[in-house]
Amino acid sequence: MKATPLAYWVVLPLLMVFWGLMAWQLDSSLLPSPLAVLDTLQREAASGELQRHLAITLQRVAISFTLAMALGVLIGIAMGRLPLVNALFDPLLVLLLNLPALVLIILLYVWFGLVEAAAILAVVINKVPNVAVTLREGARSLDPRLEQMARVYDFSPVKRLQHVWVPQLFPYLMAATRGGLALIWKIVLVVELLGRSDGVGFQLHLAFQIFDVAGLLAYSLAFIAIVQLIELLILQPLERRASRWRRSGAQHA
Numbered sequence: 495m496k497a498t499p500l501a502y503w504v505v506l507p508l509l510m511v512f513w514g515l516m517a518w519q520l521d522s523s524l525l526p527s528p529l530a531v532l533d534t535l536q537r538e539a540a541s542g543e544l545q546r547h548l549a550i551t552l553q554r555v556a557i558s559f560t561l562a563m564a565l566g567v568l569i570g571i572a573m574g575r576l577p578l579v580n581a582l583f584d585p586l587l588v589l590l591l592n593l594p595a596l597v598l599i600i601l602l603y604v605w606f607g608l609v610e611a612a613a614i615l616a617v618v619i620n621k622v623p624n625v626a627v628t629l630r631e632g633a634r635s636l637d638p639r640l641e642q643m644a645r646v647y648d649f650s651p652v653k654r655l656q657h658v659w660v661p662q663l664f665p666y667l668m669a670a671t672r673g674g675l676a677l678i679w680k681i682v683l684v685v686e687l688l689g690r691s692d693g694v695g696f697q698l699h700l701a702f703q704i705f706d707v708a709g710l711l712a713y714s715l716a717f718i719a720i721v722q723l724i725e726l727l728i729l730q731p732l733e734r735r736a737s738r739w740r741r742s743g744a745q746h747a
Contacts, residue, residue, distance in 0.1 A: 587626060598619060628738070672725075
């Protein structure tokens with residue numbers, strides 16, 4: 495638990511100092527100083543472009559993440575509990591896991607055109623297999639003794655889900671969530687770079703075309719800052735909650 499404050503309050507400031515020294519030493523537009531990047535960031539924010547493109551990208555991330563998690567959880571649990579479903583879906587899962595994301599994005603744009611639905615579908619299809627694999631392992635590891643207890647006490651399906659399945663699957667859900675967001679951020683930016691006319695990925699593409707490194711870094715750092723806030727304020731507290739019941743069980747064992 496001590497590593498996170500150390501990273502944020504010591505390592506990152508040292509990294510900024512190193513960046514500033516390197517920019518001063520090289521004196522090149524290819525490595526702008528932190529102050530130059532901050533100035534670009536302020537200009538984009540003042541014009542409203544930064545907020546607009548960040549909001550569009552985050553909307554795509556939210557939609558893609560919700561759909562991918564819902565489909566992946568359902569498929570993964572079904573594969574983990576039902577051998578027939580696992581036998582039917584496993585070859586397709588292996589195929590999608592090994593299919594490069596870039597190939598799938600290009601194919602969907604070619605088939606459906608440069609439309610929003612193709613962009614969202616590309617992200618969802620890329621993420622569903624990872625979620626399904628994680629939840630399949632979770633469903634396979636459900637404690638049979640707890641299942642027997644639920645049958646003895648005649649738990650309803652809702653009560654069994656709430657008190658037996660969810661606590662055991664929660665760590666796997668959190669692993670799929672964190673891994674899913676880490677992957678979806680990246681794929682959404684590629685999708686926007688290749689075929690959308692808005693979003694952070696599109697802005698990075700424009701900056702690349704004119705070798706605007708300050709613009710590249712400004713949008714990248716703004717996006718990274720939001721991702722880190724989500725990690726610190728939402729995902730890490732949920733992860734601690736996910737492992738709390740395991741620690742409690744170990745203490746009472």
